[in-house]
Structure formats: C-alpha cells, structure tokens
Amino acid sequence: xxxxxxxxxxxxxxxxxxxxxxxxxxxxxxxxxxxxxxxxxxxxxxxxxxxxxxxxxxxxxxxxxxxxxxxxxxxxxxxxxxxxxxxxxxxxxxxxxxxxxxxxxxxxxxxxxxxxxxxxxxxxxxxxxxxxxxxxxxxxxxxxxxxxxxxxxxxxxxxxxxxxxxxxxxxxxxxxxxxxxxxxxxxxxxxxxxxxxxxxxxxxxxxxxxxxxxxxxxxxxxxxxxxxxxxxxxxxxxxxxxxxxxxxxxxxxxxxxxxxxxxxxxxxxxxxxxxxxxxxxxxxxxxxxxxxxxxxxxxxxxx
Amino acid sequence: xxxxxxxxxxxxxxxxxxxxxxxxxxxxxxxxxxxxxxxxxxxxxxxxxxxxxxxxxxxxxxxxxxxxxxxxxxxxxxxxxxxxxxxxxxxxxxxxxxxxxxxxxxxxxxxxxxxxxxxxxxxxxxxxxxxxxxxxxxxxxxxxxxxxxxxxxxxxxxxxxxxxxxxxxxxxxxxxxxxxxxxxxxxxxxxxxxxxxxxxxxxxxxxxxxxxxxxxxxxxxxxxxxxxxxxxxxxxxxxxxxxxxxxxxxxxxxxxxxxxxxxxxxxxxxxxxxxxxxxxxxxxxxxxxxxxxxxxxxxxxxxxxxxxxxxxxxxxxxxxxxxxxxxxxxxxxxxxxxxxxxxxxxxxxxxxxxxxxxxxxxxxxxxxxxxxxxxxxxxxxxxxxxxxxxxxxxxxxxxxxxxxxxxxxxxxxxxxxxxxxxxxxxxxxxxxxxxxxxxxxxxxxxxxxxxxxxxxxxxxxxxxxxxxxxxxxxxxxxxxxxxxxxxxxxxxxxxxxxxxxxxxxxxxxxxxx
Numbered sequence: 035x036x037x038x039x040x041x042x043x044x045x046x047x048x049x050x051x052x053x054x055x056x057x058x059x060x061x062x063x064x065x066x067x068x069x070x071x072x073x074x075x076x077x078x079x080x081x082x083x084x085x086x087x088x089x090x091x092x093x094x095x096x097x098x099x100x101x102x103x104x105x106x107x108x109x110x111x112x113x114x115x116x117x118x119x120x121x122x123x124x125x126x127x128x129x130x131x132x133x134x135x136x137x138x139x140x141x142x143x144x145x146x147x148x149x150x151x152x153x154x155x156x157x158x159x160x161x162x163x164x165x166x167x168x169x170x171x172x173x174x175x176x177x178x179x180x181x182x183x184x185x186x187x188x189x190x191x192x193x194x195x196x197x198x199x200x201x202x203x204x205x206x207x208x209x210x211x212x213x214x215x216x217x218x219x220x221x222x223x224x225x226x227x228x229x230x231x232x233x234x235x236x237x238x239x240x241x242x243x244x245x246x247x248x249x250x251x252x253x254x255x256x257x258x259x260x261x262x263x264x265x266x267x268x269x270x271x272x273x274x275x276x277x278x279x280x281x282x283x284x285x286x287x288x289x290x291x292x293x294x295x296x297x298x299x300x301x302x303x304x305x306x307x308x309x310x311x312x313x314x315x316x317x318x319x320x321x322x323x324x325x326x327x328x329x330x331x332x333x334x335x336x337x
Numbered sequence: 338x339x340x341x342x343x344x345x346x347x348x349x350x351x352x353x354x355x356x357x358x359x360x361x362x363x364x365x366x367x368x369x370x371x372x373x374x375x376x377x378x379x380x381x382x383x384x385x386x387x388x389x390x391x392x393x394x395x396x397x398x399x400x401x402x403x404x405x406x407x408x409x410x411x412x413x414x415x416x417x418x419x420x421x422x423x424x425x426x427x428x429x430x431x432x433x434x435x436x437x438x439x440x441x442x443x444x445x446x447x448x449x450x451x452x453x454x455x456x457x458x459x460x461x462x463x464x465x466x467x468x469x470x471x472x473x474x475x476x477x478x479x480x481x482x483x484x485x486x487x488x489x490x491x492x493x494x495x496x497x498x499x500x501x502x503x504x505x506x507x508x509x510x511x512x513x514x515x516x517x518x519x520x521x522x523x524x525x526x527x528x529x530x531x532x533x534x535x536x537x538x539x540x541x542x543x544x545x546x547x548x549x550x551x552x553x554x555x556x557x558x559x560x561x562x563x564x565x566x567x568x569x570x571x572x573x574x575x576x577x578x579x580x581x582x583x584x585x586x587x588x589x590x591x592x593x594x595x596x597x598x599x600x601x602x603x604x605x606x607x608x609x610x611x612x613x614x615x616x617x618x619x620x621x622x623x624x625x626x627x628x629x630x631x632x633x634x635x636x637x638x639x640x641x642x643x644x645x646x647x648x649x650x651x652x653x654x655x656x657x658x659x660x661x662x663x664x665x666x667x668x669x670x671x672x673x674x675x676x677x678x679x680x681x682x683x684x685x686x687x688x689x690x691x692x693x694x695x696x697x698x699x700x701x702x703x704x705x706x707x708x709x710x711x712x713x714x715x716x717x718x719x720x721x722x723x724x725x726x727x728x729x730x731x732x733x734x735x736x737x738x739x740x741x742x743x744x745x746x747x748x749x750x751x752x753x754x755x756x757x758x759x760x761x762x763x764x765x766x767x768x769x770x771x772x773x774x775x776x777x778x779x780x781x782x783x784x785x786x787x788x789x790x791x792x793x794x795x796x797x798x799x800x801x802x803x804x805x806x807x808x809x810x811x812x813x814x815x816x817x818x819x820x821x822x823x824x825x826x827x828x829x830x831x832x833x834x835x836x837x838x839x840x841x842x843x844x845x846x847x848x849x850x
Contacts (some may be wrong), residue, residue, distance in 0.1 A: 098457075098635025135635060137760040139684070139767035139819075175689055179696065180769075219362075223696035226713070228449040228703050234363045278474065278701055279456035281771075 068154050068164075069335075074117035077333035079310070081107040085323030088182075092320055093222035101135025103182050103323055107145070109331075116151075123150045126173055131183040138183060143261040144173040145186040150193075166213075168193040178238075179222035181282030182323065188284065189220040190242045205253035211266075215243040220284045229274045229285060238285050241272035251296075258305065260298040264314075267291040276321050290319035294327070302325050338508035365442055366716065370433050372527040373725040377849070380727045381505030384847040385498040386652070386734060387595050391505035394591040396584055397510050399534045410578035414515045418523045418575035425573045426525070432570045434526040436538055437496060437729045438716050440545040443563060444492055445705035445712060447553045451480035452702055454638075454774065461636035465609065471554045478553065482648040482781055483744045485706040487605060488552040490652065490741035491596050492545065493733030495750065496520055499544045499592035500537060500727040503585065507532040515578055524575035527602045529725075536577040537726045539585025540592075542567035547593030551600065603650040608643040615640040618780075623754030628668060629755045630761075630776035641775040647749025652738035653839040657749035660835040662828040664754055665778040668762050676822040680759055684819050691817040692769065698782060698814035707782050707811065711789035712809070718797050731849055736792050739840035743833045744781065750832065751776040758820060768819030780821045780829035783812035786835025786841070795841045808833070 064179060083105040087096050111125040125148045132140035146160075150168035171190040172178075176187030195213035217240035225236045251262030273287030294314030301307045310331040316324045379390050388394070400406045421429070432439055449614075455463050455475035464475055471477035478484050514536035516522045531537070546564035550557050568586065571577040577585075619629040632638040634791065647657055654660055666672035700707045715736050719729045756778035760768050773781070790808035794801035812830050815821035844850070 120407055137767050139635060139769055176693065177696065223693045224699060224704075225697070226449075226704060226710075228446075231364055232449055232705070233362050233364055233445045234366060237362050239362055277453060277703070279454055 059310045064169045065167075068119060068121050068152065069113060069115035071115045071117050073113075073121075074336040075113045075333055077111050077113075077308075077331055078330035078337075079107075079109040079111070079329055081105075081108070081109065081327060081329040083325045083327045085316075085325045087325040089319045089321055090278065090280075091249070093278075094324070096133075099136035099138075100133045100182060102133070104132045104134070106130045119154045121152045123152065124148065129185045131185065133183060141176060141180060141183050141185055143176050143185055145176065146170045147173040160202065161198070164197040164199075166193070166195040167199065168195070177223060178284045179224070179227075184284075187217075187220055187240065188222075190218040192216045195245075201253075205257070207253070208249055209249040209251075210247070212244065212246045215245065217242050222284070227283070229283065238283075240285055241270040241287065243268055243270045243288070245269075256302075258300045258302055260296075262298075264294045264296065266294070266314075273321075282321060286321040288319075288321050290316045290322045292316045292325075292327075296329075304336045308335070361400060366438070366713075366720070368433075368438075368720045371432070371435075371720070371723045373529060374723040375728070376529055376531055376725055377504065377727050378508060378530075380761045380849070381501060381503075381508050383501050383504075383727075383731075383849050385501045386494045386738070387443035387599060388498045388502065389594065391502045391829075392509075394502055394588055394595075396502075396506050396535060396588055397509055397583045399580055399584065402518050403515065407578065407580070410580055411515055411519055414572055414575055414578050416521060417573055418525065421525065421573060425570075428566050429525050429570045429574045432538070432567050434529075434538070434574075434576070435542045435568075435719070435724070435726050435729055436567050437545075437726050437733070438719060439567075440492070440496075440541060441489075441712050441716050441733060442548060442551075443545070443560075443785055444489060445709040447549065447556055448480045448485040448488065448563055448705045448709050449703060449769070451476065451478055451553060452485070452704060452706060454481075454702055459635050463505055463636070463638055468554075468606070469591075476555060480553075480699075480706070481642045482612060482706040482708060482785070483608065483643045484605075484647075486708040486737070486741040486744040486785070487600075487603075487649070488549075489708050490737040491552070491600050491734070492548045493730065493735075493737035494597040494652065495544050495548050495645050496541060497591050497727075497734035498595070499540050499589050500730045502588060502592060503535055503537050503540045504727055505533055506584075506588070507537075510534050512581070514576065516575055526574040526576055531725075533577050534581045535584035535588050536568070536571050536581040537585065538571040538576065539568045539582040540589040541726055541730075543586045543589030544593045547590055548596065551597050581669060599650075604645070604648050608646040608649055610640060610644045612639045615704050617639060618644055618752050619755055622753070626664065626667070626754065626756075630757045631761055632774055633758075633761060633772065634774070636776050642773070644752045645747060645776075646849070647752060649745050651742045651745050652774045653843050654742045654746065654836055655839070657746050660746045660832055661750055661753065661830050662779060665756050665822075665824055665828065668757070672824065673822070676824055677759065677763055679823055680763070680816065680819060683817060684767065684769075687769070687817065690780045694810055694814045695818035698811045699770055699818070700782070701773070707785040708737065708744070708789075710734065710811075711740060711786065711793070714789075714804075715793060718793065718800065722797065728849070731844075731847075732793070732796055735796070735840050735844045738843075739788040739837045740785050742840065743784045745830060746832055746836050747781050747784035748775070749778050750779045750828075751781075754778050756825075759822060766819065770815075770818035770820050772820050777821060778825045778828065779832050780812060780815050780825040783808075783821075783826045783829025784810035784833040787830040788837040789833075791834050791837030792840050792844070795837075795844060812824060 086102045107127050107129050109127040113123045127145045129145040131141035147172040152166040154164050172188050178184050193215050197211045199209045201207035219237045241317040245268045247266035249262050249264040253260050270288045273285050292314045296312035299309045312329045314327040466475045466477035466479050468477050511532045514533040516524050542564040546560045550560050568582050623629045700710050715732050755776050758777045786808040790804040794804045812826035
C-alpha cells in the first residue's frame with residue numbers, strides 16, 4: 035500500500051498568489067505577477083485526491099485492503115505584499131484520509147505549515163523571472179509512518195524555486211517552474227526500521243526532491259478569465275522502492291508526472307473575488323498512487 | 338560580487354552541515370570494546386542443550402607451543418597484527434571480542450529482510466515460499482514471528498553448546514594465547530586468561546554461518562563473507578593463531594550440524610499446513626466453541642500463518658497442554674463485552690502516548706519481529722554486563738528457547754481456540770496496526786514478551802522491574818493498536834510466564850549459576 039505523494043503546499047500557495055495577484059493587478063499593468071506593497075489576500079482551497087491503483091516500485095497494482103484511498107485537504111492561505119516586488123505567503127492545510135476497504139483507520143488533522151517569500155528578480159516587457167524560498171514543517175503530531183493513510187511526511191523542508199513567465203499581448207502565456215526541496219529527517223515511533231538495510235533509530239533520512247511544472251494558458255475577457263494546462267512532476271533524488279507487498283515508507287523513492295488543467299474567474303468589476311477550479315491526473319509514477327486530484331478555491335483581495 | 342560569493346559559500350556550508358547530520362543514522366549498535374566481567378573457567382562443565390557431553394565432538398590435540406608448526410603460526414600472527422590496514426582495524430572494531438552480539442544483530446537484520454508476506458496472484462490465490470526453490474518469489478523464508486523465533490532459538494542454543502564444548506577443550510588442552518607465549522605480539526582486543534584453542538570467535542562465526550545459512554539459504558554468500566571476516570579478525574587482533582581458528586571452525590560446524598539435524602525433523606516443515614488441514618482446525622473450533630477466526634484480507638489468505646506451529650518440538654516445556662490457558666470469553670458474554678467496550682473507548686480517544694506504544698511494539702511485517710525486539714534488549718544487557726561469549730550464548734540460548742516455546746504454546750492456543758480478532762467480531766471496528774494473519778487468542782506479543790522478560794530477569798535480576806514493565810507494555814500495545822482484546826494480552830502474559838518457568842528451571846540446573 036502506498037500513498038499518493040503528499041504534495042507540498044508551495045504550488046498551491048503560488049496558485050493563491052496568481053489568484054490574488056490578478057485581483058490586485060486589475061488596477062496595475064496586466065503583466066503583474068506580484069501583489070503590490072500592502073496588498074493582502076486570503077483564500078481557501080479544497081482538494082480531493084483519490085487513487086485506487088499505485089506503483090509498488092515500478093509495479094502498478096491495486097490493493098483490496100485499501101480499495102480507494104481518499105485524501106481531502108482544506109487549505110486556508112494568506113498572501114501579503116511586503117513590497118511591490120516581495121510577497122510573503124503562509125498556508126496551513128488540514129487533511130483527512132480514508133481507505134474504502136480494509137480495517138485500518140483513517141487519519142485527520144493539521145498537516146504541514148508553510149511559509150514562503152517570493153520575489154521578482156527580473157521584469158521585462160513580456161517576461162518575468164521570480165524566485166521563491168519556502169519552509170514547511172509538521173503542524174501537528176501526525177504519524178508519517180502510517181502509509182498510505184498518513185497525513186504527511188513529517189519532516190521540515192526548505193524549498194528554493196525559480197519561476198519564469200512569458201506573456202504575449204494577446205493574453206497567451208507560458209510558465210516554467212523548477213524547485214529543489216531540501217528535506218530534514220522525519221521522526222517515526224519505532225526505533226528500528228528496514229529499508230534496504232536496518233536502522234536503529236526513530237530518525238529517517240528523507241531523500242531530497244525536485245519538483246517542476248510547465249504551464250501554458252491564456253487570459254481572456256479583459257483578464258477576468260483564465261484557462262491553463264499544466265504538466266508537473268516530482269522526483270526524489272534518492273530513496274528506496276517499496277518492497278513487494280510491503281507498505282510505503284516516508285523515505286521511499288517517489289516519482290510522478292501529472293497532467294492537469296485549471297480555470298480562474300474574477301467577478302467584475304472590482305475583481306476582488308476570484309474563483310479557481312482544477313483537475314489533474316497522475317500519468318506515471320513510482321511508489322506513489324495514481325491520483326485523480328480535483329481542487330476548488332476562492333480568494334478575496336483586500337486593498 | 339563579494340556578497341554573492343559569501344552567500345554561496347554560506348549556502349554550501351549550511352548544505353554540508355545539513356547533509357552530514359542527516360546521514361548519521363545508526364545501522365547497528367555502537368559499543369566500546371570491553372574486558373569480560375568474568376571468564377568462566379569451569380564453563381566447559383556446564384550442561385549443554387543437545388550435546389550429550391561437551392566432548393561429544395572430538396577435536397584433535399593442538400601442536401605444542403614449542404613446535405616448529407606453532408612457532409610459524411605465531412610468527413604469522415605477529416607480523417599480521419603488527420601492520421593492520423584501515424579495513425582490518427575497522428573489522429576488528431566491528432566484531433570485537435564478543436562477535437556473538439554482532440551475529441545476533443545480523444540474524445535480526447535477516448529476519449527483518451525476509452519478514453514479508455506473499456503478494457496475491459492476479460487470480461486472487463496466494464503463492465507460498467518454497468524451501469526447495471528459495472529464490473523464486475515469494476522468497477524463502479517468510480520470516481514471520483514463529484519462523485523468526487525458531488531461527489533465533491537454533492542459533493542461540495547451538496552457540497551455547499558449541500561454546501561449552503569450546504570452553505571444555507580450551508581448558509583441556511590449555512594452549513596459551515599467542516600474546517602469552519610471545520609478549521611482543523601486538524593485540525587489538527582486550528587480553529584474557531582464556532586458553533586459545535579452539536578460537537571462540539571462530540566457533541561463533543562458524544555456528545552462525547551454518548545455522549543462519551540453513552535458515553536463510555539465499556544469504557549463503559553474504560554469511561560466508563561475514564564469517565570469514567569474523568574469523569580473520571581473531572588472527573589480525575593477535576588473539577588466535579591459525580590452528581586455533583581452524584579448530585574453532587570445525588567444532589562450530591559440527592555442533593551446528595547436530596542442531597540442524599534436530600531442526601530438520603522438529604515439525605516445522607509441516608507447520609504451514611495446507612488448506613484442508615487449516616479448514617479442519619477452523620471447523621473443529623466452530624464445533625467445539627461456536628466460533629472461528631477468519632482472515633479478512635482481500636483477496637482472503639486461505640491459510641493463516643503456520644497453523645501447526647503448535648506441534649513443533651519445544652525445547653523446555655513438556656508439551657503445549659501444560660501451558661495452554663483456559664478458553665477466552667465467548668463473544669457476546671459480559672467479559673467479552675467489557676473488553677470490547679474498552680477497545681471502543683481506546684480507539685475513540687487514543688492518546689499520543691498510546692499510539693507511540695502501539696507503534697514502538699508493532700514489530701510487524703518488515704521488522705525483526707517481537708522475538709527480535711527481545712534479542713536486541715538481551716544484546717544490550719550482555720554488553721552492559723560485559724559478558725564473555727559463553728555467558729552471552731547462554732543468555733541467547735535460554736531466552737530464545739523460551740521465546741520459541743512461547744511461540745509454540747501461543748500458536749497452539751491460537752489455532753486450538755481459533756478466536757476471531759476484534760475487527761472480525763466487532764462490526765465496524767478499525768485498527769491503527771495491520772491485522773496479523775492468525776487468530777487472536779492468545780496474543781503472540783504478550784506470550785513472547787512475558788517469556789523473554791522472565792528469562793532475562795532471571796539472568797539479570799537487577800533489571801527485573803524494567804523488563805517486566807516492558808513485557809506489560811508490549812502486551813497492552815496490541816490493545817492500543819486495536820488488534821487484540823485485553824483478555825488476549827493477559828492470557829498471553831500468563832502463558833509466557835508459565836512457559837518461561839520451564840526454561841528458568843533448566844537454566845538453574847545447567848551448572849552456570
């Protein structure tokens with residue numbers, strides 16, 4: 035049994051920022067990527083992530099003792115414009131897990147707090163380059179060694195990310211992101227575990243990870259409406275495969291590529307309120323579930 | 338520009354520090370070399386487990402210390418120990434002068450590695466491991482708790498007998514250690530007054546290699562390499578000459594063969610009964626008690642883990658009936674309802690502490706099993722008490738004979754009473770631990786742990802309180818996890834203590850106390 039990788043909140047946080055920025059940007063040049071100084075935006079997202087097949091190492095399989103693994107996330111977030119070029123974001127997801135088969139109890143609770151600083155490092159007529167630094171860590175004492183029903187991976191993590199966006203005058207844009215996730219150990223509740231060898235500790239050395247995405251989309255209707263297609267993925271830089279018929283473990287080697295699409299809409303005329311909906315499907319993976327992910331969210335921009 | 342360089346340097350340093358601290362997770366117990374707290378010069382007269390006499394395995398008399406052959410061996414040790422490579426030093430530090438502790442660690446590692454349940458076939462059937470073709474999936478063995486308990490028991494008891502014979506011959510031939518004959522020989526392990534023929538390190542290595550290879554046939558090469566290194570360290574460290582090691586190797590193998598002959602016919606090969614036999618046990622329980630346990634996995638596993646392990650030949654108990662508890666409360670009875678109410682209460686209000694206890698003792702698939710957990714504790718006690726190899730082997734022998742007997746007795750009760758797990762008997766009840774593939778009553782963790790705690794408390798009386806507390810915690814951990822009723826745990830503790838009493842009686846009579 036293996037979990038859908040617990041997607042760290044950064045992409046979602048950036049998503050809030052896109053959502054917020056557009057509202058704020060209604061009064062500013064249309065290629066605005068960051069909120070202006072003093073801008074405050076709040077949002078809440080709901081995500082449902084289901085899978086009934088997963089990859090045990092490279093072997094794709096189902097599991098009658100899991101059935102469908104359902105993960106629901108409620109993600110409140112806030113973004114604030116420190117300056118016109120530097121924004122800070124914070125998020126605190128609440129997660130609930132449930133398996134439709136088997137006798138193992140689902141879990142629920144706060145997952146990982148996250149804070150990010152995002153800065154625009156270059157801005158040209160059509161091009162914007164940004165950098166983001168983030169940190170996440172467990173916000174409750176959930177157990178990471180509870181696959182596939184664990185709320186999160188339980189480790190502190192630092193992320194550095196670069197983002198490039200290129201936008202044409204007709205509203206068509208592309209965006210590239212790449213991030214590196216430097217992960218601290220996670221702590222489990224037994225002091226012996228076996229991965230590819232035994233460890234006499236409750237500490238688990240977590241593999242670092244790379245995440246990336248490529249998006250293409252278009253703003254329409256005077257920037258009240260946006261549609262986007264996104265291809266994203268994750269690749270841990272180490273870790274081990276789930277053994278045959280074993281359960282997942284936080285330090286598994288996790289890989290996936292996912293294809294998704296999203297829509298955003300801003301209520302005219304002020305465009306203070308934004309709506310967001312997206313769907314994604316994991317195309318391929320390793321030691322992760324083949325998730326179908328649906329997200330809906332709303333944001334509000336204060337002046 | 339300077340600032341950029343500085344910040345890059347800072348990042349690199351922080352990165353390095355971060356990386357180095359997170360790689361520091363131990364893969365074995367670290368302990369300093371120690372001098373033995375005693376050398377048990379009369380240990381050769383202790384009563385062995387299977388050997389009828391310590392001299393049952395003949396060993397040729399060694400060459401005299403003034404012979405040319407011995408002098409050549411001595412020169413060889415002298416030059417080898419005078420110029421060690423870094424690898425050799427590392428190997429000596431790893432094995433130390435009580436390598437039996439390392440072999441126990443290796444046994445635990447292999448138990449964890451092979452403790453994987455078979456995956457279902459696409460048609461919903463399950464394959465089983467095949468000892469005749471161990472490399473075909475599912476790999477042989479499936480080192481579940483009964484298998485592991487038996488592995489540790491043969492390993493520990495064989496070590497004990499082999500070291501009794503070793504002590505016997507050491508003192509019979511009384512060949513002094515190399516450093517006693519030539520004081521200029523550099524030693525890299527603490528010197529002792531023990532005679533050196535045969536080498537106790539070589540005995541331990543060869544017994545371990547033989548027993549563990551029989552138990553984990555796919556690890557033959559790995560074990561051969563480990564044993565070879567262990568034997569060599571005894572020479573590199575200046576503790577033994579080559580003929581000490583050769584004699585130890587042959588003695589170790591011969592004693593291991595005695596134990597493996599017992600193992601071949603102890604009933605284990607029939608323990609994983611075929612479905613008709615397994616079904617007949619369930620039917621018998623249904624007829625006698627009005628209930629029977631079922632595996633709830635999907636697809637359902639047709640046979641539980643080793644239904645006939647209760648018929649495997651024990652070490653110390655006279656028979657399983659002698660320690661079989663009375664029947665559990667019938668489902669629906671007041672005693673049953675009381676313990677079910679407790680399960681609901683716990684599962685609805687599970688504290689962090691309860692969850693930690695459940696997980697600390699989970700010892701489920703992919704781990705060294707509860708018997709391994711207690712072997713780890715025993716190893717810690719052996720090192721703390723600076724035991725010599727013979728006395729260490731005695732701990733492992735009585736501990737693991739009791740633990741295997743506990744497993745045999747517990748498995749007898751499990752399939753005799755065939756009692757349903759809470760998840761089967763209580764509609765809608767969920768757990769935080771995986772549900773083991775065997776009946777509920779009595780609790781294996783409780784039985785193993787009580788037996789282990791009793792034997793270890795007998796040997797290490799000053800640790801009795803903490804050992805007993807550990808056993809109680811292991812027992813209740815299964816209730817916290819939702820996979821056992823309290824009556825399973827309590828009956829298991831009592832059963833484990835009853836089993837251990839026989840082992841303790843045997844220990845009291847072996848001449849070592």
